[in-house]
Amino acid sequence: MDTFRTLTTGLFVGSLIISFIIFILLILISKKKIHLLDGYQDPQRRRYLLSSVLSMVVIATLGLKLNTDYLEEERIVMCDGWMLKQKDLKSDACRPQSN
Amino acid sequence: MPVDPNQTDEIFDIVIIGAGAAGITLALQFAAAGIKTALIEGGGYQHSDQSQKIYNGFNEGLNYPLDESRLRFWGGSTNHWSGWCRPFDDKAFVPRPSIDYPGWSIGSEQLSPYLSKALDIIEIDPASTWQPEITHNNRSNFYQALLESDFNEIYFRWSPPTRFRYKYIEELQQDDNISLSVNDSLINFEYTSEGEILGAVLRNLETHEDRTVYGKQFVLACGGIENARLLLHINAENDVDFGNSSGYLGKYFMEHPHFYEAAEFVMIDTVYKHDILPAPTAPWQHMYRFFCPTDNFLKKHKILDSTIRMRMYQQRKAMLSSIDGLSAITTLSGKDKWQAGVLDIVVEQPPLVTNAITLSDETDDLGLHKTILNWRLTEIDYNSTRQPLLAFAKFLVEADLGRCKLASWVTGDQEMPEPQPGMHHMGTTRMATNESEGVVDTDCKLYGTKNLYIAGSSVYPTGASVNPTLMLIQLAIRLSEHLKKRLSE
Numbered sequence: 001m002d003t004f005r006t007l008t009t010g011l012f013v014g015s016l017i018i019s020f021i022i023f024i025l026l027i028l029i030s031k032k033k034i035h036l037l038d039g040y041q042d043p044q045r046r047r048y049l050l051s052s053v054l055s056m057v058v059i060a061t062l063g064l065k066l067n068t069d070y071l072e073e074e075r076i077v078m079c080d081g082w083m084l085k086q087k088d089l090k091s092d093a094c095r096p097q098s099n
Numbered sequence: 100m101p102v103d104p105n106q107t108d109e110i111f112d113i114v115i116i117g118a119g120a121a122g123i124t125l126a127l128q129f130a131a132a133g134i135k136t137a138l139i140e141g142g143g144y145q146h147s148d149q150s151q152k153i154y155n156g157f158n159e160g161l162n163y164p165l166d167e168s169r170l171r172f173w174g175g176s177t178n179h180w181s182g183w184c185r186p187f188d189d190k191a192f193v194p195r196p197s198i199d200y201p202g203w204s205i206g207s208e209q210l211s212p213y214l215s216k217a218l219d220i221i222e223i224d225p226a227s228t229w230q231p232e233i234t235h236n237n238r239s240n241f242y243q244a245l246l247e248s249d250f251n252e253i254y255f256r257w258s259p260p261t262r263f264r265y266k267y268i269e270e271l272q273q274d275d276n277i278s279l280s281v282n283d284s285l286i287n288f289e290y291t292s293e294g295e296i297l298g299a300v301l302r303n304l305e306t307h308e309d310r311t312v313y314g315k316q317f318v319l320a321c322g323g324i325e326n327a328r329l330l331l332h333i334n335a336e337n338d339v340d341f342g343n344s345s346g347y348l349g350k351y352f353m354e355h356p357h358f359y360e361a362a363e364f365v366m367i368d369t370v371y372k373h374d375i376l377p378a379p380t381a382p383w384q385h386m387y388r389f390f391c392p393t394d395n396f397l398k399k400h401k402i403l404d405s406t407i408r409m410r411m412y413q414q415r416k417a418m419l420s421s422i423d424g425l426s427a428i429t430t431l432s433g434k435d436k437w438q439a440g441v442l443d444i445v446v447e448q449p450p451l452v453t454n455a456i457t458l459s460d461e462t463d464d465l466g467l468h469k470t471i472l473n474w475r476l477t478e479i480d481y482n483s484t485r486q487p488l489l490a491f492a493k494f495l496v497e498a499d500l501g502r503c504k505l506a507s508w509v510t511g512d513q514e515m516p517e518p519q520p521g522m523h524h525m526g527t528t529r530m531a532t533n534e535s536e537g538v539v540d541t542d543c544k545l546y547g548t549k550n551l552y553i554a555g556s557s558v559y560p561t562g563a564s565v566n567p568t569l570m571l572i573q574l575a576i577r578l579s580e581h582l583k584k585r586l587s588e
Binding site: 076081 | 492497510
């Protein structure tokens with residue numbers, strides 16, 4: 001797996017895990033299960049946590065998008081006898097001459 | 100031609116019929132051991148049309164150059180071989196029942212002791228390696244990617260090539276134990292009813308007079324096609340079945356189909372040329388790199404072995420059939436730095452009973468029935484060609500090493516073209532552990548006879564995807580060791 005794909009996959013999986021952990025923490029805080037975090041009973045602080053969950057979800061989505069776009073670009077295609085990658089087809093010269 | 104076994108005449112310890120690579124190798128071993136040997140060649144010391152014409156025959160399958168693919172004079176086909184050498188890989192010896200691949204009745208360990216001597220005969224430094232150690236630092240991106248691919252790199256070495264005619268004739272002519280004769284063609288054997296060969300009946304090509312050479316042990320070393328043809332002819336003449344109780348004499352002919360320019364490629368010009376190979380110890384001692392599919396790939400696709408060559412164009416702008424892939428590669432490299440070339444492939448053929456040599460009713464100048472060769476390719480040949488090419492192209496593209504334009508027959512859009520033969524004739528007197536499965540035993544002795552041996556590539560049960568000459572010399576040296584033992588018993 002190359003660096004870019006590793007990075008974007010890491011971004012997606014990492015962000016999802018972090019957002020999930022914060023989300024669980026939020027639930028536990030709201031149910032007053034973790035006394036060490038009682039300071040987060042403050043609605044303002046809970047909103048910060050909630051927005052960080054949402055941010056993480058956005059970052060995960062971005063990671064996923066970059067990853068799938070990359071995979072699409074790297075997809076091997078046959079074009080007029082040439083074995084190319086999808087990204088090569090952005091160039092007009094790579095399109096089949098019969099078109 | 101059955102005769103009285105008490106008949107007396109000059110009797111050689113060994114009679115070798117055929118002075119090509121195998122026959123001369125055998126004679127050299129017997130000369131060194133002081134064994135009285137007759138080395139008999141059907142052609143002359145020089146090429147002649149009259150002798151070469153004996154090789155004319157007919158094709159029933161694909162067009163095969165029966166006359167041009169081998170030479171009928173002293174030195175045999177070493178007079179035109181190119182010198183490519185590589186020992187067979189272990190996988191050629193191992194049976195694969197899923198695709199009816201028989202393997203060999205002997206293992207590679209029975210041939211490797213003779214490798215060094217064989218290399219010496221064809222003037223390759225025996226100390227040279229077949230897999231140079233290239234350090235990590237000396238490896239390009241190409242080879243880093245190759246390590247994770249479905250392909251291994253393999254290396255060939257080159258003989259100068261050794262022309263046996265010039266290299267060994269004086270040595271043999273001056274040896275008192277070696278008796279050379281030319282223009283004498285085998286037309287029959289004298290033998291007892293127990294299958295002991297007593298004499299080889301020879302017909303002179305020019306005078307058409309017959310004579311018999313007597314010996315204790317006989318070796319037929321006339322080449323992958325001629326060994327079978329002569330035995331079929333002699334069997335038919337005498338209404339016997341020497342080596343043919345299985346019905347396999349002449350069957351299982353194998354070649355190495357060559358497909359040139361199966362794909363064009365363009366590559367970033369820095370990815371391939373950074374490997375540092377060992378310096379050649381002589382001008383011809385350089386190594387040549389090929390790529391062959393891994394064992395797992397072969398098993399997964401149920402195909403036979405192959406070797407792929409990346410042949411670089413010297414003039415990069417001289418070649419591409421279309422340039423629509425170039426912008427891709429120039430985009431890839433970020434600059435106009437690329438090189439181009441083609442992929443060639445050589446494929447191992449499955450041993451098939453239908454690929455066979457039979458006899459024509461028409462006879463040649465010696466009165467021998469002419470050869471009919473039925474050589475065809477089957478689905479496994481096509482798959483063994485297409486699958487590795489597609490996978491190799493994918494490897495280049497996937498790792499962003501380059502881009503490939505595949506011939507339309509590779510992608511399946513067109514029928515496969517006729518291959519070019521490698522002029523490698525194999526398999527027509529195949530080795531097997533019992534006579535119901537083959538023609539010669541593991542010592543290369545012809546089943547049904549007591550003292551007739553076969554030397555050469557006709558005994559190969561499988562042909563691998565590498566050139567056959569080195570292996571046949573290894574086998575000839577092994578046979579000489581066996582015959583020395585038999586003579587001393």
